[in-house]
Amino acid sequence: MKRARKTVQAILGLLAAFIFLVGSWTASYFILKALFRRFGAPSSDFVSQLLGVLLGFFILFCLGGLVSLFSRGRQRAFYIPIMNAIRRIAKGDFTAKVEDVERYGQFGELVEGINEMASELSRMETMRQDFISNVSHEIQSPLTSIRGFARALRSEDLSRETREHYLDIIETESARLSGLSDSLLKLSVLESGSFPFEAKPYRLDKQLRNILLACEPQWMGKEIEVEAELAEMTVTAVEDLLSQVWNNLLHNSIKFTPPGGKITITARLIATGAEIIVSDTGAGISKEDLPRIFERFYKADKARGAGAGGSGLGLSLVKKIVDLHRGEVRAESRPGEGTEIIVTLPPSVKEERE
CATH class of the missing domain: 1.10.287.130 (Signal transduction histidine kinase, dimerisation/phosphotransfer (DHp) domain)
Known part of the structure; x- marks a missing residue:
């Protein structure tokens, strides 16, 4: 529909230009004819034709000036809503919006872009x-x-x-x-983007085992049973960043698993790379809270308990690091049955980021 409207507008524009051109040359012909009849025609046909061309362009220029003069007010009214919206956005009023986008024709995409920017x-x-x-x-x-x-x-x-x-x-x-x-x-x-993203190959199973051993006093203090199933695997990633991921996930599981509970860490190779699962037998997360646990400062109080402490930034940091490695992280949980955090990493992570 828009393409057809633009085509019609282009045809009408060409037709108007043609009418103006024909009208200017016609007026030039009759004006010169009247002048030649009264004052006499030049002796040279070249001079007559040259005068006709010059007079035709002069008339065309005058007509264009008159059209521009009469349409200036309309053009101003055309652009005023756009300029007002831009000024309001520049002052911090992001509720500004240009109404009636269709009336702007070929500038409709520009107006839509302004509205999208404000939104x-x-x-x-x-x-x-x-x-x-x-x-x-x-x-x-x-x-x-x-x-x-x-x-x-x-x-x-x-x-x-x-x-x-x-x-x-x-x-x-x-x-x-x-x-x-x-x-x-x-x-x-x-x-x-200022962090030096220098991915290098290293043994992921060894990293997970070392982090488990470093956290031993914490899970032993709560008499939590920890089970690890770590297949030998090498990934190309930033080791320090992924270390923060595993530390955050493990500390969360220890914090929210009751004494005598169980934590399982599984690392295995799959068709799309490496899959790491950290599961616990804690209180679990409700269906309403589950989609939001990776948001900043979000705390699933029903599942995790308001008194458990923490800033609500740990899982946000986890997601950001996994995203930088072009991986995926998701959570599966049911209240009273515990929680599983599944991290999937590609087989190799290059230095360039999306």
Whole structure:
């Protein structure tokens, strides 16, 4: 439909130009004929033809000027909504929108692009405000605890045990703040593209085994049974980044698995590369929360418990790192039956990123 409208408009434009041209030359012919009849014709046919051509162009130019003069107001009215929308967007009003796109004809795509830009900027502004709100909330909570217990420590009536307890809380909340800052910094570096992405081949099964052993005091302290099925495999990736992925997933499983539970880590080769599964017998995640667990600051309180701590950035960092490696990460869970996090990595990861 749009193509047919553009074709008709082009034909009408050519027809109008032809009419103007014919009209100018016709007017030139009759004007010169009248002048020659009154003042006499030049002795040379060349001079007569040259005068006709010049007069024809002059008349055409005058007609064009008159059309431009009369259409200037209409053109201004045509562009005013577009310019107003652009000015509003420049001032931060991302609700600006140019209505009635179809009336702009061949400029319709430009107008649609402006509307899409405003919509995307509005979405990004909403994300920015949510991000600031979430960061402020996450920072305010530990700061309130630190301030409160630091004030309580001034009391001289506290016993040694109570004082030690308050100091432990202050240390825990300080570590929480430090972890939040570290996670935000890592996400910022990864998203800016400034992290040196130097993928090299290494043994993934050895990396997973070393991380399991490093976390042994934590899962042993909760009497959690840990089972590892690690096939020998070599992947080409950034070892330090993937180390953060496995640490985050394992620490989550240990944190949310009750004492006496079980954690299983499986690494195997599949047709599309390597598949790593971290599963636990924790409380699980509800169907409503499952699609959002990789969002920043999102906490599935029903499944994970609000008192479990954490900033809600761990799984966001996991997803970002896996995406950089052109892999996939997904979660499967049922309340009361535990959770599985499945990470799939391609057989090799080149240095270029999508």
